[in-house]
Amino acid sequence: MMGCLWVDMVRARRAWRKAAALALIVLAAGCGDADDGRTIAFSTWGSLDEIETLRPLLAQFERENPDVRVKLVHIPDEYPHKVRLMAAARRMPDVLFLENQTLPGFAARDVLRDLGPFLAQDTTIKPSDYFPQTMTALSWKGTLYAIPRDLSNLVIFYNRALFDAAHEPYPRAGWTYADMVAAAKRITRGDERFGIGFAPYPIYWLPYLWSDGVDLFDPGLTRCTLLDPPVLASLRRYHDLRWKHHVAPTEAQVGNARMSQLFAQGKLAMMVGGRWVVPGFRKKVTFAWDVAPFPRGKAGSVVDADASGWAIAKSCQQPEKAWRLIRFLAGKEACAAFSASGLIVPARLDVAKSAAFLGGGPPAASQVFLDVIPASRPTLTTPSYDEIVYELIDGLGPAWNDEAELEETLKPIVARIDALLKEDRKVVGAVP
C-alpha cells in the first residue's frame, strides 16, 4: 500500500511540477536583469538543497568583489527551455550553468563566449585542475565554452544486506556481465526482490553498449547504428535482463516506480545510477550499501563522463566580472562546498581526492567514481538529442515490455533518428 501511495504521490507531484514548469516557460520572457553596470545575472538549475549551498557562496563572492552584484535566476525545471526563451527575448543570463548534452545547441548558435583566453590568462585556476574528460565534454569543435563544476558518470549501486543474505560476494572491479547476471539470479525472488534495475532511458542502457565497444551513433554522427549486428547484440543483452534471465523488474511487476525508490525500499540488489542519488540514499536508506564499477563487456567497463559547468553568454556586457564569478565557483573552496552533500563528483582533481568527496558518509567506495573516469568518455550528442531520446524511450517501450520484437521495433526508430541526424548536420555542420 505504501508503495502504491508513493507512486501516486510522485505522479501527482510530477504533474503539478510539469504544469508549473510550463507556466514558467510562458513567463520566461518577462524576467530581465537590471543593467546597472555591476549586476551579473546567473542562471542555474538544482534542488532547494543545492540553492542553499549556493547562496552563501554567492554572498561570499559579493563580499570579496564589492563591485559585482549577482542576480540568481533559479530555474528548477525545464531549464534549457527557459534559458532559450530568455535568449529569444534578448534577456539571456550573463553566466549560465550548462551541461554537455545541451551545450552544442548553444555553442553551434554562437551565443557563448570562448573561455579559452580567459582561462589562459587566469592565475587562480588552470586547465590541469580539472579532469580532462570534463574539459572535453564542455568543448565544442575544439573551443572551451564552460568551466566544469562536476563530472557525471554511472556506477553500480548495490545493497550489501541482500548480497550478505544470499552469501554472494560483492561486485568488484573487473567483474563481468555474466558475473552480474549470475549474482542477480541468486538474489532475485519472484515479485518481491529483483537482481538489477531496468529503466527505459538511454543513459541507463548506453553503458552496456559502450562496454562492448559500440555506440548509438557512428563517430561522425551521420547515422544511428542500433541495427548493426554487434550493437543490436549488446542492446539485446539489456533486454535479456528482463526476459531471458528474469532478474530485472518488469513494468507489470513494479509499474512506473523508479529504480532508486525500489533500491531504497530494499527490493533491488543492484542498480545503475549516478552520484546524484547519494544525498537521498544517505537520508533514506537504512541498510548497508556501496558502489562498484559497471561490469566489463568486450571493451572493458566503459561509462559516460558527462559534465556540467558555467558559461558566459556572448550578450554579457561585463565579461570580466562574469569570469570572476566563474573562477570563484570553479575554485577549490566552492567545489568542496558543492561536494559536501554527496550530490556531485567534483570536476576538480584536488577536491575529488580529498575528504570533501571521499569522506562524509556512504558509499565507502566513493573512489570507484574516480577509478572509472580514465576509461570513460562524454556521451555523443547532437542538437536533436532530446528528440532522439524521446523516440528511443517511447518507441522502444513495446520491445522492453516484450510485446514486440526488438529488431522490428528498432527499424522505424532508426530511420527517424537518421533523418534527424541529417537535419542536424545541415544545421550545425559535420562533427570534428
Place this chain on the structure above:
Amino acid sequence: MSHPARRGEAKAAWLFTAPALLGILTLTGIPTLGSFALSFADWDLLGAPRFVGLANYADLLGDPLFYKVMAQTFLFAGLYVALDMTLALALALALDQKVRALALFRTAYFLPVVCSMVAGAILWAWIYDPRHGALNAVLAGLGLPTARWLADPHLALPALVVVSVWKNLGYDMLLFLAGLQAVPQALIESAEIDGASAWQRFRWIVLPLLGPSLLLVGVMATIRAFQTFDTVFLMTEGGPHRSTTLMGYWLFQNAFTYFKLGKASALAYVVFAVLVGLSALQWWARRRLTHLEDGA
C-alpha cells in the same frame, strides 16, 4: 448617408471596443503574423531566424510522423465530438425536466469545467493506473478483464477521449440546455395533442429547433479537440509508442522541446487550414439543418 446621431454611436462603439480590439491585435494578431513568417524560417530561439522558404512545409509532408499524428488527431476529434455531443445532449434532455435536486445535478456535471485540468489529470491517472487504479479494481470486482489503459497503445487514445469529454461535458450540456429552453412549449404541446410520440416530438420538433445550438457545440467541440494539449501533456506525453501524440502536443514538442520553431509554426498553419475547412463544412451542414427547420 448616415444620421449624425448614428455616426456618434458608431464612434462610441469603436471607442468602447478599442481596448479589447487593441488586446486582440497586439496579443493575437501580431503573434499570428509572426508565426506565419516563422513558418518559412529555421529558428531555435537562439540567434536570428534564417529564411528557408517552404522547407518546413516540405519537411512536414516528408515526415511519416506527420501523417500518423494527423490521422490520430482526426480519430481523436471524431470520437470526442461524437461522444461529447451525444452525452451533452442526452444530459441536457434529462435535466430539462422537473427533476428533484435539479440544481444539484446541473452543478455536479458542470463541476469538471471549473476544476483545474492538472487536478483532473491526476485524478484520471489514478483511475487508469494499471496496478492500483479504480477502473481496474471495479472491472476485476465484476470479473471482467482489466487493461493497461494509458500504457496500452491501442487504448490510450480512447482513454484520453473519455477524460476530455468528462472535462467539458458540463459546458456543452449548458449550451444545449439554453437551446432547449428556447424551444417554444406551445409547439411541443400541440404535437403532443396531435398524438406525436416522445421520439417523434424530439426528432421532428426539438432537434430541428436545436440547429443553432448543435452547430455552436459542434464547432466548439471540434476546435477544442484539435487544440487538445493539456491532457496529453499531463497524462501520456504523447506515448505509448506515439499513440497519443496529437497535433497540439506535437506542435508544442517541436517548438519547446526540440526548439524547431519553424516546423512548429508550419504545423500550426496546417492545423489552421484544417480547422477552417472543418468549420466551412459545418456551416454547410448548418444550411441543410436550416432547410429542415423551414420545412418543418
